[in-house]
Amino acid sequence: MKTASPGTKAKICEAAISLFTSQGFRGTTIRQIAQKADVNIALISYHFGGKKGLLEELVMSFYEGYVRRLEVVYHTSTKETARGALMELTEKLLSYQKNNLELARFVHREMTLDSTLIRELMSTYLAKEKYYLNAFFEKGIKRREFKRQSVDLLSVQYKEMIVLPFLQPLYLTEVFHLPVGENVFYRDYQKWINSWIERFVCVPEKKPSILSNVLFGSVQEKWGG
Amino acid sequence: MKTASPGTKAKICEAAISLFTSQGFRGTTIRQIAQKADVNIALISYHFGGKKGLLEELVMSFYEGYVRRLEVVYHTSTKETARGALMELTEKLLSYQKNNLELARFVHREMTLDSTLIRELMSTYLAKEKYYLNAFFEKGIKRREFKRQSVDLLSVQYKEMIVLPFLQPLYLTEVFHLPVGENVFYRDYQKWINSWIERFVCVPEKKPSILSNVLFGSVQEKWGG
Known part of the structure; x- marks a missing residue:
């Protein structure tokens, strides 16, 4: 043996x-x-x-790593802005899933099913995911970088975009003709999410005058502060 | 027999x-x-x-009805505004899926798989879906009711919201504690999508003066015109 x-x-x-x-x-x-x-x-x-235990372990190990990235970026990002921290998070979550491609695809698909196990995993990991995403958006709104609006709606939309290339890769290749899975795809897809952050999430930037930069530029708190 | x-x-x-x-x-x-x-x-x-033919027939019949609603609202909506037409579409697409609940759930899950059949269905029906959604958003932008931005991004986000309660019902029940499947849910979910349309898609409304209403109120072209 x-x-x-x-x-x-x-x-x-x-x-x-x-x-x-x-x-x-x-x-x-x-x-x-x-x-x-x-x-x-x-x-x-x-x-x-057994087989069920194996499934549980796979899904849990995927979400442990996924949620850790949310926690780490939320608590330790050195970016100056909420916008910057959210973009860092996007990069981290996409590359984590890209580096665990088959697992990510499998887990997201599995989570569309209904079973006691899936319900438990939902209320553990996806509730944590929602908690951190909401916290990201709330912090940005509090800092007046993000527009005041429903953080639940923002969290769902952000999450759907983060998951889309792994849950529905064919939709992006066949309908949008995007080279899902190639390095160039992740770079462009990240830009796409960033453009969503700029346009939908952030308060439109007013061109700051040199004076206001001098006066207020340095007092802005850092994200991690 | x-x-x-x-x-x-x-x-x-x-x-x-x-x-x-x-x-x-x-x-x-x-x-x-x-x-x-x-x-x-x-x-x-x-x-x-056989079984494969049965699957094909099921998926096709679902998408025939789905795409028909896109076509019909696009070409015949009597709403005055692009915003109104898009909200009418939301109502039609949600109630179509609600009335074919098991089929909708099955089809959306099936479309996350990879096979020659799925690829064919994608490039037929989901390409048509994208065509019409883009057309809705382009028309709204042309009429200056919608903000100028990537229509692909708008189409993907809209589509994901329309599909979410059917592809990932547990996510909404377990994480957002929404009563998916009940009538009250569809009403509230529709409001949620409408708030997305108002805030993300539409140009913020300027309160029109009574005079401009009198002068310009009646010249606006109808959606179907």
């Missing part, structure tokens, strides 16, 4: 993501995962307690 | 939608559909040429 090595869990996860993505969760057996990962089937039960 | 009646196709479709939704397309057999619809299995092949 093959024994657990530090890489075993990772190998099992990788095999599971790939099979769940191509065959669906229901269409995949524990045996197929063991075969693809080249591990003994008993190790999957040992590490994850 | 049971023979085809006018209701047979409808019965088969209904059974298929329900099984595809609960068990997934891959997890459903033709035999199960025949059993649930209480028809002879041969009739499914006769009417649809």
Whole structure:
């Protein structure tokens, strides 16, 4: 019998993501995962307690990393402005998902289903996501950088844009002819979200006079302050 | 052998939608559909040429009705304003999906997958959807009712909001505590989209003077004109 090595869990996860993505969760057996990962089937039960446990672990590990990025940018961004911090967040969330592409696609799709597990994960991770997104927008509104409006609406729209290339990649390739998955795509897509931030979220910039820059330019609090 | 009646196709479709939704397309057999619809299995092949044909028919019939609403409102709305026509469209698209709830949920989820069939459907129906949405926004911009901005961005955001309660109902119930599926939900959700139209899409209204109302009130072209 093959024994657990530090890489075993990772190998099992990788095999599971790939099979769940191509065959669906229901269409995949524990045996197929063991075969693809080249591990003994008993190790999957040992590490994850079965197929459902494996799914839970995958979704949780995705959202742990996702929510951590929200927390980190919110609490430690060194950007001067709310606008800058939100753009930094966009870059972080897109590149996190890009670096975990198959997992991101699988998790977002899985979250469109209805089950007790999904409901639990929703009320844990997506509630945290909403909490931080609302906090970003509220802070920007308080600083008078963002227009006063429903933060729930802003959070939903922002979240949908962040998730779109992973939940509905074909929609962007077939209908908008965007090269989803290529590096150039992420750069352009980020610009797209930034243009949304500039136009929909921010108070239109008044060209500041040199005098007001001198007088008020340096008193503005930093984001992280 | 049971023979085809006018209701047979409808019965088969209904059974298929329900099984595809609960068990997934891959997890459903033709035999199960025949059993649930209480028809002879041969009739499914006769009417649809098999499971894949049935899926195609379901998705196509959903989008035929969906796109028809876009066309009809675009060409025949009697609203005075682009804003009014867009709000009418919102009402029509939400109630169409609400009246075909299981089908709408199934189709939107199916469209997140990747297959040759899905790609074809994308480049037919969702390209048409984009064409009409862009046309709505372009017309509003041309009439100076809508702010000048990327119509692609507007179309994507509008479409995502229209689809959200059907693609990600749990997200709205578990995270935003909205009573998705109840009548009161659709009314409130429509108000939410309307507030997006007012704030994000429309040029902020200047309070017109009585004089300008008298002078210009009646010359404005109607939407359908």
